Amino acid sequence: xxxxxxxxxxxxxxxxxxxxxxxxxxAAKFVVNLKRxxxxxxxxxxxxxxxxxTVTGFFLLLIFGNKSLIGQFLKTFDRSxxxxxxxTVIASTVVAFPLMYxxxxxxxxxxxxxxIYAARTLGLTEHHIFYKVILPNCWPGIIAGTILAFARSxxxxxxxxxxxxxxxxxxxxxxxxxxxxxxxxxxxxxxxWVIVIVIISFVSIAAMNLWNTKQSRIVxxxxxx
Amino acid sequence: xxxxxDIKKKIKNFNLDVKFEAGNEVFxxxxxxxxxxxxxxxxxxxxxxxxxxxxxxxGRTLFDSENKINLIPQKRKIGFLFQNYALxxxxxxxxxxxxxxxxxxxxxxxxxxxxxxxxxxLEKKYPCQLSGGQQQxxxxxxxxxxxxxxxxxxxxxxALDSFLKWQLEQEIIETVESFxxxxxxxxxxxxxxxxxxNKIGVIENGYMExxxxxxxxxxxxxxxxxxxxxxxxxxxKVRRLSDNNIEAIDWGVSFKMxxxxxxxxxxxxxxxxxxxxxPGSDDNxxxxxxxxxxxxxxxxxxxxxxEINGKESIKNSGxxxxxxxxxxxxxxxxxxxxKIRIKEEDLLLLT
Numbered sequence: 001x002x003x004x005x006x007x008x009x010x011x012x013x014x015x016x017x018x019x020x021x022x023x024x025x026x027a028a029k030f031v032v033n034l035k036r037x038x039x040x041x042x043x044x045x046x047x048x049x050x051x052x053x054t055v056t057g058f059f060l061l062l063i064f065g066n067k068s069l070i071g072q073f074l075k076t077f078d079r080s081x082x083x084x085x086x087x088t089v090i091a092s093t094v095v096a097f098p099l100m101y102x103x104x105x106x107x108x109x110x111x112x113x114x115x116i117y118a119a120r121t122l123g124l125t126e127h128h129i130f131y132k133v134i135l136p137n138c139w140p141g142i143i144a145g146t147i148l149a150f151a152r153s154x155x156x157x158x159x160x161x162x163x164x165x166x167x168x169x170x171x172x173x174x175x176x177x178x179x180x181x182x183x184x185x186x187x188x189x190x191x192x193w194v195i196v197i198v199i200i201s202f203v204s205i206a207a208m209n210l211w212n213t214k215q216s217r218i219v220x221x222x223x224x225x
Numbered sequence: 226x227x228x229x230x231d232i233k234k235k236i237k238n239f240n241l242d243v244k245f246e247a248g249n250e251v252f253x254x255x256x257x258x259x260x261x262x263x264x265x266x267x268x269x270x271x272x273x274x275x276x277x278x279x280x281x282x283x284g285r286t287l288f289d290s291e292n293k294i295n296l297i298p299q300k301r302k303i304g305f306l307f308q309n310y311a312l313x314x315x316x317x318x319x320x321x322x323x324x325x326x327x328x329x330x331x332x333x334x335x336x337x338x339x340x341x342x343x344x345x346x347l348e349k350k351y352p353c354q355l356s357g358g359q360q361q362x363x364x365x366x367x368x369x370x371x372x373x374x375x376x377x378x379x380x381x382x383x384a385l386d387s388f389l390k391w392q393l394e395q396e397i398i399e400t401v402e403s404f405x406x407x408x409x410x411x412x413x414x415x416x417x418x419x420x421x422x423n424k425i426g427v428i429e430n431g432y433m434e435x436x437x438x439x440x441x442x443x444x445x446x447x448x449x450x451x452x453x454x455x456x457x458x459x460x461x462k463v464r465r466l467s468d469n470n471i472e473a474i475d476w477g478v479s480f481k482m483x484x485x486x487x488x489x490x491x492x493x494x495x496x497x498x499x500x501x502x503x504p505g506s507d508d509n510x511x512x513x514x515x516x517x518x519x520x521x522x523x524x525x526x527x528x529x530x531x532e533i534n535g536k537e538s539i540k541n542s543g544x545x546x547x548x549x550x551x552x553x554x555x556x557x558x559x560x561x562x563x564k565i566r567i568k569e570e571d572l573l574l575l576t
Contacts, residue, residue: 112309112311114307114308115311115312115313115314117267117270117272117298117307117311118305118307118311118312119313119324120270120271120272120297120298121270121271121272121298121299121301121303121304121305122324122325122367122368122371123299123300123325123371124299124324124325125299132324133313133315136315137313137314137315
């Protein structure tokens with residue numbers, strides 16, 4: 001069995017989770033602090049989660065396609081997002097982003113406001129409050145979001161195939177390999193990839209649960225002696 | 226050291242309109258839930274912004290809508306003790322106390338505070354591992370490290386059982402005395418306010434009435450809300466019949482008074498323990514015959530729920546509540562009818 005799809009999948013998922021992690025947290029921070037237009041921005045950020053992945057992929061083609069502004073610009077460097085590995089990363093990032101954004105936002109919203117107010121009256125800067133008070137207390141939610149985002153990017157299919165296509169050794173991830181195998185009637189290969197992806201997904205979710213119980217014991221235990 | 230505040234803020238259907246001045250003292254803000262007490266503290270701390278007005282602390286303008294001054298909370302030098310103490314759950318006791326210090330190696334200040342607040346041995350514990358009392362001490366220590374110009378206490382005892390409350394009250398009084406600057410204490414509990422504060426302002430529906438010395442406020446409340454908040458249990462609407470005559474409508478009784486009744490008197494009140502039961506045919510004061518509806522036994526006293534004779538009162542408001550020490554009440558416990566006396570000087574004339 002050629003391991004290329006596994007390597008591509010893992011590489012894509014890891015890189016896109018890295019981007020999603022920061023984008024999701026900062027988007028959530030931005031929206032939480034927003035005074036006006038919260039609902040609209042929230043809807044836009046959540047859209048990739050509810051749209052059919054092929055539609056998301058279609059939009060990505062419009063934005064990054066060779067005829068788009070970005071596509072034209074990249075063409076001058078002789079590069080293209082379409083049918084490239086970078087395309088799989090972009091597709092996975094966009095599709096997984098809402099999961100990270102929403103869980104981070106939920107964690108920020110649930111944060112006890114008095115703790116933030118107390119931090120302000122104690123003279124801590126907003127920067128300090130975010131990194132030393134809000135983030136550490138929201139870790140369980142953020143980690144949960146990260147693992148969900150990772151699992152989602154690992155399983156991404158629709159948007160990826162729209163923008164990056166199905167090129168073996170380049171853009172063929174596990175989920176696309178399964179599709180290709182079934183199309184070709186090669187059920188043995190499909191089974192193998194299915195087992196691999198089930199194991200990876202299962203382990204990530206189990207790891208998330210383990211981490212969450214451990215973390216929430218430290219942060220949210222409010223009982224006295 | 227003094228605080229001057231005069232602010233207005235509109236929140237949906239609620240209008241906050243607060244004005245008072247507090248000196249080097251413990252100033253109590255007494256009010257029922259949702260009256261705007263906490264909002265007032267938040268405006269002082271800069272967490273909320275008033276629509277207009279001024280807040281001046283020791284000559285420093287914290288907020289002035291006319292001159293567009295609105296200091297951020299970080300610059301106000303205010304110590305805010307939240308009801309749930311708002312300790313940082315991810316930091317140890319030591320880290321919580323040291324959080325505002327710029328120089329992390331300033332170990333002496335932290336050590337002093339840990340000693341002063343009896344927190345030795347707990348330095349490495351997390352807030353969730355502390356008792357309520359210890360949490361309050363950490364919160365106070367954390368505030369005092371910043372050397373604030375004023376301390377705001379927002380209902381610090383309202384979620385505690387009565388024993389712990391007493392203990393924490395003592396600790397707060399100790400802290401507040403050694404602090405020596407302005408302290409605002411907000412509560413809906415008259416006992417707490419009476420224990421801790423010297424001057425008291427009553428706030429009702431977002432509006433602050435005149436501030437007064439605690440003794441005179443409790444002895445002679447001028448308004449309905451002040452009477453209720455200071456624990457007056459019997460209130461009746463009144464009709465002013467003449468300069469010296471009023472009728473308590475809910476009770477169906479008229480009172481003739483030697484003092485002149487102010488024109489704007491709208492209610493009359495009598496405290497439950499100011500009503501006397503008269504055994505024989507003593508005719509001094511205003512005597513009223515009553516039916517005993519119910520006797521409720523408290524720990525140290527009995528509460529008689531009375532209905533004035535000849536009055537068809539169905540509503541609870543028409544009933545009188547009389548509180549008497551248990552040992553004084555034995556003669557009356559089995560009686561269906563009793564005679565009570567309300568002394569003129571005990572009648573509270575309220576606007």
